[in-house]
Amino acid sequence: MKRTTPRPLLGALLLALSLGSVGAAAADANGQPPGKRSSRTGGELIRAAAEVVAVDHATRTLTLKREDGNTLTVVADGRVRNLPQVSVGDIVVAQYGHARALSLKKPAVARHDAENAPPPVRMADGRVRRTIVADIIAIDDRTGQATLKSTKGEVVDVVVSKRKLLAAVRIGDQVELEYTDAVAVAIKPAGKAVPARRSAAP
Known part of the structure; x- marks a missing residue:
């Protein structure tokens, strides 16, 4: 669907x-x-x-x-x-x-709000892990992708590998997203x- x-x-x-x-x-x-999948970028x-x-x-x-x-x-x-x-x-x-989602939580179970999100963290492999509060503006269940817009106006396209996380939300939901940068x-x-x-x- x-x-x-x-x-x-x-x-x-x-x-x-x-x-x-x-x-x-x-x-x-x-x-x-264009469009060819690259094994080096996953x-x-x-x-x-x-x-x-x-x-x-x-x-x-x-x-x-x-x-x-x-x-x-x-x-x-x-x-x-x-x-x-x-x-x-x-x-x-x-x-x-x-970008790749690490966690996707509704406000009821989120640890942070829009004003108190933790600062970005640089991981050992060079990627940056961020946590934002954002609204879901598009979901594609077939590809496992979602598009979110943060309270600061930044748009993030993420791949959600854990499909049960994606199944638990819908377009219009505000969520806490933890992800690694593109x-x-x-x-x-x-x-x-x-x-x-x-x-x-x-």
Whole structure:
């Protein structure tokens, strides 16, 4: 059973890279075609054009603003060798794996609220574990994926490997999510600005 809004779970949240020049810039370090699963990252890679709104070179953490206006945090792994050249304001094509849920709890059993979530923790393998309070905005039971929007406005696409956790929640629920950040394997200049969202004339 698929519980989701009419728009695709990820497609409506990520900018489609249909322009040839952007698609060329998006080729990953391994030369893999779009959509091919990578055994080294443990799942399907996502490509999206975005603006860099924050970058911490010491921790290799970036915050990206996508075409829909939402932000995404990724950790660049060792394959992103051009990270020192990435700056705030750059328009890039990022290629990354899904964030992964470690726990998903309703408020009744959650340990934290939106104001008292613990700080991020860097794990031994370089991944960052975060805990947020967020609303579920999409669920795909077939793939085990969920999309959540935090109280701070950040959107997180996660894979929930424990299906019983996903079965216990529904769209619209506010939950406490503990997860590891998405890991980027390539971040390259896009060469084109992320287009502004269109709005109806008053």
